[in-house]
Structures are given as structure tokens and as C-alpha cells.
Amino acid sequence: MPISGLSDDVRIPRLGKIRLGIRVKNKEGVEHPEKTDYFVFPKEGESSLRGALVKAFGEEPKALRILIPAEDDETWCEQYYKLYQSSRDMVCKGDGKTACRTVDVKTGELPTKTTQTIKYIDMPCKGRECPQYGRTGCGEVMNLRFVLPEVPGLGVWQIDTGSINSILNINSCAKLIRRAFGRISLIPLILSFDPIDVKIPESGKKSRAYVLNLRTDVTLAQLADVARNQAKQFAVPDMMPMLEAAKEAQTQTDIDTLWGDGVPVDRDTGEIIDGEIIPPTPADAEFEKLGRTPEEKSQPMTFANPGEFYTACLTHFKLDKSAADKEIAMYDLTVPAQRVKAWQQIVGTYQK
Numbered sequence: 001m002p003i004s005g006l007s008d009d010v011r012i013p014r015l016g017k018i019r020l021g022i023r024v025k026n027k028e029g030v031e032h033p034e035k036t037d038y039f040v041f042p043k044e045g046e047s048s049l050r051g052a053l054v055k056a057f058g059e060e061p062k063a064l065r066i067l068i069p070a071e072d073d074e075t076w077c078e079q080y081y082k083l084y085q086s087s088r089d090m091v092c093k094g095d096g097k098t099a100c101r102t103v104d105v106k107t108g109e110l111p112t113k114t115t116q117t118i119k120y121i122d123m124p125c126k127g128r129e130c131p132q133y134g135r136t137g138c139g140e141v142m143n144l145r146f147v148l149p150e151v152p153g154l155g156v157w158q159i160d161t162g163s164i165n166s167i168l169n170i171n172s173c174a175k176l177i178r179r180a181f182g183r184i185s186l187i188p189l190i191l192s193f194d195p196i197d198v199k200i201p202e203s204g205k206k207s208r209a210y211v212l213n214l215r216t217d218v219t220l221a222q223l224a225d226v227a228r229n230q231a232k233q234f235a236v237p238d239m240m241p242m243l244e245a246a247k248e249a250q251t252q253t254d255i256d257t258l259w260g261d262g263v264p265v266d267r268d269t270g271e272i273i274d275g276e277i278i279p280p281t282p283a284d285a286e287f288e289k290l291g292r293t294p295e296e297k298s299q300p301m302t303f304a305n306p307g308e309f310y311t312a313c314l315t316h317f318k319l320d321k322s323a324a325d326k327e328i329a330m331y332d333l334t335v336p337a338q339r340v341k342a343w344q345q346i347v348g349t350y351q352k
Helices: 050-057 164-181 220-234 239-252 284-289 306-317 321-327 336-350
Strands: 014-017 019-025 031-040 063-066 077-085 089-094 098-104 118-124 139-146 156-161 189-199 206-215
Touching: 019 156, 031 189, 031 206, 050 063, 077 164, 139 164, 164 189, 164 206, 306 321, 306 336, 321 336
Parallel strands: 014 156
Antiparallel strands: 019 031, 063 189, 077 089, 077 139, 089 098, 098 118, 139 156, 189 206
16 A cells, blocks of 8 residues: 555756856955856766766856646746845745744744754745845746756756746746647756856946847747647646546537547447447448548548548447557547557558
8 A cells, every 4th residue: 555645745856957057266265156158067076867868968158948848837847035145055945925034943933053953943935025035045946947858867957046037037938838739848958058148236237147048949840849749748647637528528528429528329329338348340432431442541531531541440440449549649649640650550560
């Protein structure tokens, strides 16, 4: 039996971090971060996959070909107000309404170097109105996690950004993609690092900055086709219910077919049939009703709907729905062009 709350929790391993800057030394030899206009891969000593990263994208890439691993935003684009201390890492995390903070048990304030015992408390999060916001350390942080399908390893890569423009861009692009395709996960995308001109509030002057964007270099039709194939190849656990739900929704629209919504139904009346399904006797006349002659069975065929596709499979190749689905798992039968490709797949396998 699974452990409630533990066995159901699936974590995607992190393969490494990709940064948006490097550390350099000043004249006094003190290190400080410096922004770059390219993605910075881990060094040789930090990751054994650096060679594969460079081979796929080059030494200083400004774009990465990625896949989002899951639908849950908390999994792939976690974003909070966060406060860090060099000696204790993160000491406060909030969403603009509530926050969880680490405090000194004795003082009830943020821990210091002399703090011996700490505790965690829930408190209101004031966001940008918090005294700790800004130069004192608190700020918006997005942990962006994604798959690099061209790089070996089963897991995700992570980029952390505190750029408000980058966070807004990623959120906006994700909304547009979801509106177009109903999901964000496992769709081939390009994560780019692009220059923009921003105005500095204190001086009013413009400055060049680099921000993250999600893009695609294929048409909507191509993207939908590739996304279906990628979903089959790189499916992670939380994608499976979505794929099954989509399959079930499609099946329920085909009540006029022999298989209906998963139970035997009469094709003419839609009534549920008690007992087992009795397949019709294969007949070339049935095939002719679908607009083709028996001699044309090996040629690409256009079906009006998924129901006609399955009827042809049963009538001419004695395949039930389950057997047909195994052969055409990568095709979306709600798309006419995909039904043609699926039929070619069936013909290539079963045509004698």
C-alpha cells in the first residue's frame, strides 16, 4: 500500500542550474556578481553535463530549446517574495498575503550571527511594502524549471531570476500558450534571453537590460503536431491523467460509433447493449460507404470523424478499438490530417 502524502508526491530531479551572470573580482580581489547577455552553463567541476550543454547550444547561447515538465505552476515556475541571509540561506518566503519567516526564538526578529535557536512563524506578507523589501534583501524570485530534451539525463534544469520584467514575460507567454493549446507542458518552446531598454526610476535614464522570454519558431499547426509526439516521448506522471481525460472526452463525442463512451452501444439508437459486442461481418460494401472502393484500402483515406476511422479498422482489419489505439497512440484523431496518417500506419501494419 502507498504511504498517504508521501508515495503520491512525485519530485522531478534537478540536473543543474543555468545562471544569468558570472562572478568577477574587483581591484581589491573581492568577488561580486556581474550580469551577462547569455546563459551561463555550469563549470566542468560543477556538472558532468557541461560538454553536452555546449555541444547542443554553444558556449554562450542566447536561446535554449526546452520543454516545460508539468502543468502545475508551483512545479515549473515557482515565484515568491524571498529574503535570503548569507549564513542561513532563505529566511522568509511570502506570496503578498502570507509569509513563513525564520525568527530568533528569544527576540522574535530575523536571526543574526549570534542566534542559537530559531523557529518558523506565519505572518502577513506586505510584499513591496515590507521593510525588508529592496536593498535590504527581500525581492521577487522565480525558479524556472524546464527539460532540455537534447541533453542527456532524466530531470530538469533551473534558472533563478529576480527580474520583474522576466517574471511578467514568462507568465504572459504561458497564458497565451495555454489559451492556444489548452496546456503548457511538453510543448517544444524556445527560452530566449533578449535585450530591452528599461528606465531607471531614480534617474529617469534608459539602460539596456536582458530579460527572459518563451517563444516558438514553428507555426501553430506544426507546434500542435510536434507537441503531441513530444508528450508521448517525454510524458511525466502528472501528464498521464490529462492525456487520459482528453482521450475520454474524445470518446464521449463518438456515441454514434460501435464503442460509444467505452461501453457497447447501438450505432443507430445510441442505446447501451447488454452483453458482449458482436462485431459486424467485414464487408467491402461498408468500406464503399466511407467513400472508397475495396481496391483503394491501401491508399490514404479521409474520415469524417474518429468514429468512421474505428469502424474502418474493425470492418477491414478486424481490429477492435484497443488494438487500433496501440498502433496509433501518437496521433490525435480529432484532427483530419492526423486521421489520414493514422490510417496509413494501420494499413502499413495490417495490409496483406
